[in-house]
Amino acid sequence: MERIPILRMGRALLVTIQIDLQDQVALQLQDDLSAQIERTGAKGVLIDISALEIVDSFVGRMLASISGIARVLDATTVVVGMQPAVAITLVELGLSLEGVRTALNVERGMQLLTAGFDADDGIQRDD
């Protein structure tokens, strides 16, 4: 079974989903990401879904639960690059991905994460 690679960049983990996800692969990614956050102490997770042609309730649930797990492990998740047709369909399907932070593209997603890191640093410096 395929496995989605997770790249580490500074304090962030980067995931680019480029294949049509089989349910088990999506679940595996959820496990892998949780383990990687714990191991690396990453503060941010960026998931690029620009290559995904659909997001159904299964993948939507996976994105929401990765987001939730990461939050509990003190990391912020940003989902980036959703295609407009996918967004339209997702909302009509009844999923609004509540609790999942999104950004238009990778660049803006990284900005969002970096701003969070800087804010954390600021708090630490004040101590």
Place this chain on the structure above:
Amino acid sequence: MPMTGSSVTTEPTTGSMPLQGERDIVMCRQMVRRLTQQAKFSLVDQTKLITAASELSRNTVVYGGGGEMRWEIVQEGLRTGLRLAFEDKGPGIPDVDLALTDGWTSGSGMGVGLSGSRRLVNDFDLRTEVGVGTCVTVARWK
């Protein structure tokens, strides 16, 4: 994009494919993509029907214990549509109204599979009998 490479093959206007395992859900999505492209659906219409097919084929596999999808590219006067039927010989749905309620789930899902896919199509028909099986037929028109 991963799926467009296979769009050169022409699929027959009617046919069926097995839905027995998780891999078949992926195959089903790819088949519906090819069919909607062949019928020249807009990108949004393609995405809606593929997403509905993904939900319904998962229901067939997970809750129906497997079955099949039949498809038909329909020409009615000036309009073209794609009709998909997802059939299983599983346990059936005891309470259809409940199953079509947003947020209701019998299992691990979010409870939007049936109710959500109904919103993504133009025609939706659900036939089910406890102990006999379930057949969900949907169609989307261009």
